[in-house]
Amino acid sequence: MSFDISIKIAGQAGQGIQSIAEILLKVLKLNGLHVFAYQDYMSRVRGGHNFMQVRISDSPVYSIKEDCNILVALDTNSVDVHRNEVPKGGAIIYDPHSTMVDSPDNRFIPIPMNNLAKEVGSPILSNTISAGSILALLDINKMDAEEFVKKQFAKKGEEVIEKNLKALERGYLYFLENFRSWKFTDIKAQKNNKLIMINGSEAVGFGAIAGGCQFIAAYPMSPSTGVFTYITGKAKEFNIISEQAEDEIAAINMALGASFSGARAMTTTSGGGLSLMAEGLSLAGVMEAPVVVVNAQRPGPATGLATRTGQEDLEYVLHIGHGEFPRFVFAPGHPEEAFYTTIHAFNLSDKYQVPAFILIDQYFADTYATAKEFDLNKVKAISSQPSAFSNDYKRYQITKSGVSPRAYPMQGDFTFIADSHEHTENGHITEDGEVRNKMVEKRFRKLKGMQKEFGKPTYYYGDKLVPSSFKKGKAKTVFLAWGSNYGVVRETVDYLKKQKRSVAMLHFNRIYPFPRKEAIAFLKGAKEIITVENNYQGQFGNILKAETGIEVDGKILKYDGRPFTVEYILKRI
Template sequence: MFKDDLSIVLCGEAGQGIQTVEKFLTRVLKFDGFNVYATKEYMSRVRGGFNSTEIRVSSKNVKAFVNRIDILVTLKKGAIQHLKNRVDDHTIILGEASNVDDGYKFIEVPFTKIATEIGDKIFSNTVGVGTLSAVIGVDFKTLEKYLEEFFERKGKDIVNKNVEAAKRGFEIGEGLVKQGKIKVEIKKDPDIKDDLLLDGASAIGLGAIAGGCNFISSYPMTPSTGILTFLAEHAKEFGIVAEQAEDEISAVNMAIGAWYAGSRAMVTTAGGGFALMVEGMSLAGMIESPLVVNLGQRPAPATGLPTRTEQGDLLFALYSGHGEFPKILLAPGTLEDAFYLTQKAFYFADKFQVPVIILSDQYLVDSYYNISNLEIPKAQPQKFIVETSKDYKRYQLVESGISPRGIPGGAGLVDVDSDEHDESGHITEDLDIRVKMVEKRLKKFDAIRAEVIPPELIGPKNYETLVVGWGSTYPMIREAIENIGDKKMAFLHFKQVYPVHPDAKEYLQSAKKKIIVENNATSQFGQILKLETGMNFDVKILKYNGMPFSVEELVLRLKEGR
């Protein structure tokens, strides 16, 4: 029996419709009052290979990847071998004999046969949704209503055939339950029906809209393409200009030009694309232009594993751009963070006139779950543009280092240049002015540090063991520590990874044992914390095979490390 938490994995080849099953099932579960979470792992190919999707259904809200597979639906022979490290004696395998690897026990479910009887094997996905819905305990009326609304535009015949396919699958699932082959007990909550079901790309896109984004220029690159397409899809609704640039160099320069003209612009990319944007980062640093970049991390160098996940671009982002100039690095750990931090990124960029980099990754962008609400700002985002006068100086030397930023259209000239410049923006090689301008730009760090987002401490304040994490490792670390139940172990999560909050040193000094968890090979955030605090970590838990941490492996490794 599976009680309170169920992990379902669907595995087949690209093009078999795994995402269709995932989409249908997660939405039907949410509409029926179940907490649901989903994430995927997939190969870099349009057809063939093996892709899998994990769907967790739980009595409580869940956000983390688990290694175990309770029910495996295999859609292609070899799928079990692909997941062999996650399949054990407790795993129930559902599928057709032709899709099950030799030597494994399974329950025959004739998805294709039923679908063909209805009219086309394409309906096999709906048969699968029906079977799993019955096993979990979904009300068939919920499933039927969803299918009717989803396929309404395709005509009554398609609606009827999908409902029939779902019903046939549902009957199989009910039979498995009655025969005692599968038993699932998960609590429903009627309030969940009204929850939002978002993925990371949509959460970042919504955060950009809430932050006043009205221009996005990007060249498509996994895993950030979903953010571009989300904003493009809603461009007319929210007055956004969405431009698919010819390359990443054009994309970043378009965004800088848009900020110069008074827009709030964003670019999205991955590590390889960001490498091409680095000169643009320096341009933004020199002309003190705001800029927001979403950097979707994936395993590198070069193309690496383009559809997998990693936290390997932190130091690259920190040191991107030649010369010395301030920048801000944010790293969302949850979908809620993705929304609020992206919104905050536009505030930081506009106020401090610096580049702000949002470090997401494939795991965060492609995962989704139900959340109760996102607080939409009631007022328009605060802007920091001033009206220019005839004697306006774009780079006026002020104590804070943040010169008043005007845009073209006022009485004064807004002169910007990539060369060193004087207060008016005119090119200069006066060495004394050069020193003053460098110091002016660097003074912004003081103002930025005054608004650094503090790290979040989860657990006892009188901890002995402190586990440190950043970005998308948050859900797995938190659930692992909750499962361990050590009353002397706490978790410190950083949402802003640069500049580092001044309290970081005190948190670290208070721990007898310090553990850091990162999805990279060299503990990049650990290096930053060493530079900022002078302190080393006793244990470094690192993973860099392209997969996220699972809750189970963190439980094991944290127990070993404490």
């Protein structure tokens, strides 16, 4: 890592933070640079205080930093809130005409963004002016930015493109003309480094499409809406039925109906909506209906912090739905893992006829990160439905594996019933105790097969990712992570490794069925086990104890609705 720069773009909702960040991120990506960008926003459409954090490096980056090297302050409040986060030698870009600054020191770079924007045509162009100045400060060739502007505004016509190109140039040159002596750091483009840039929502949505999703019904709820929006945007192209349901109860039940007809079906929601789905999920359990459920977590209880992050639904998702039934629960750690995991979730839900949950959170959903291009041949959509059935077909036939052949209507001349009651092999209501026992046992027999499937934990030991064949852990201190904390714990391990500490991370993507054997193997010999979670109770630590008897020695927890940083974790070790 020859450089590691953090930029914060701060202002009110509606001021164009995202427009600036978008140009910046796309241009950095085109230059082969690794970026990691997180948006912190309030639950409002205008006003308030929002910011976007962008970290740039020539090596992969996985988390955000508390301090920043460059602050782009779009209003006075942003200067007040963030000026102390910029160390000496850092830069604070602001508009001297609209932003009041008390005693500006040599970090402050006044750029009259509004006036320059008016000069080139319209105040609305001030975002492009800012982007131009930031690129000049980073000493990045603006040609890529010009290409991006042309693409971005292609639909809006020549005039808009022309004006934005002018604004980009004006911002770029204004910086060079007035602050040429500002030498920030050496950022070398790595043009042959082919990267994609994707956020967590897109990665799950893209995975769903690659996983053969054919039906999605959902109700909009932050922070899950991004996944729904992404898939719906591609619905026509990929032959997917997408419906905005009247509520989450309808959403899950629609998905189960489609699943009955033979569809690969899914729904997306967040905690409150998930609660409404509880009965429907129980129905999926007894009907043995495949369905993929994405739950993007935010802090609760109830409405909680609507636009912020948390990992509070883990124990809930393990048990949601009355009665007992098996399920898959996944919690991918980064966009690439989310992409493959979503495809697996569709395949496995189909194979075992159980609901498969994908747990993400606001931080994960809204964070952009660069990654190597995904390998589309690594995991493919596979259907486990048999193609032919005899006319004495039984929907809930008792089998050794617990999985009954799943047919859909009109696959032959036979008929079948999917039933919410306990039922016979034919799907008819029964109260017979013996049949009941057989059915419960049949459903739970699936666990044996499910346990062997995709989703071993990742042991990260220094700069090595140890594959699952690795038999036991080596480090004295092991940090436990699940879901979105992969990145920040990984970077904590990197930092401590440099201090010659014997540390590792054990990250769990699949939480149910719990990979017991692997967890025990990797944690054997560890002197200290610390769980890092965005909740109050250390839920994963509790699950580990219940599943393996292993007790954690420490918990690093955060439940203020904001993501972890390496600094935060280090202070608490």
